[in-house]
Amino acid sequence: MSDLNPFEDSDDGLAVQEAKPKLQKPPLYRVILLNDDFTPMDFVVEVLMDFFGMSEELATQVMLQIHTQGVGVCGTYTKDVAETKVTIVNEYAREHQHPLLCSMEIV
Ligand code: TYC
Numbered sequence: 001m002s003d004l005n006p007f008e009d010s011d012d013g014l015a016v017q018e019a020k021p022k023l024q025k026p027p028l029y030r031v032i033l034l035n036d037d038f039t040p041m042d043f044v045v046e047v048l049m050d051f052f053g054m055s056e057e058l059a060t061q062v063m064l065q066i067h068t069q070g071v072g073v074c075g076t077y078t079k080d081v082a083e084t085k086v087t088i089v090n091e092y093a094r095e096h097q098h099p100l101l102c103s104m105e106i107v
Contacts, residue, residue, distance in 0.1 A: 028107040029082035031074045031089075035066050039093070039100040047100070048074060051089055076107060 031052075033044065041063055048059035052074045066072035077085065082104045093100035 026078050028076050029079055029104045030076050030107055031082050031085050031102065031104050032071050033066050033074055034101040035070045036099050039098040043098055047089055051085060
């Protein structure tokens, strides 16, 4: 055993434990839509289908849930994806002069 050779695997009698690979799951965010009195129901259904991949049936259920409960979940994503969806949906709503509000919250 040579103390001079840095490539030699020497622990000098100490117990050495390999560091466990720590793979943390990324935090997830719920993307939510808020109810308002003005955005047409059809427009919300279209948003849920086009930006969140829902079937027309599921999109209608979620839209009605938002309409009656005040808020509903569009999907759960990593931070970057959630932020992008929120931005795109809010821009799309403004382009069509609707006050629809999309937001996100940590799971
Ligand atoms: N409350 C709206 C209406 O009566 C419909 C609506 C549903 C608006 C969901 C926003 O996120 C929303 N036209």
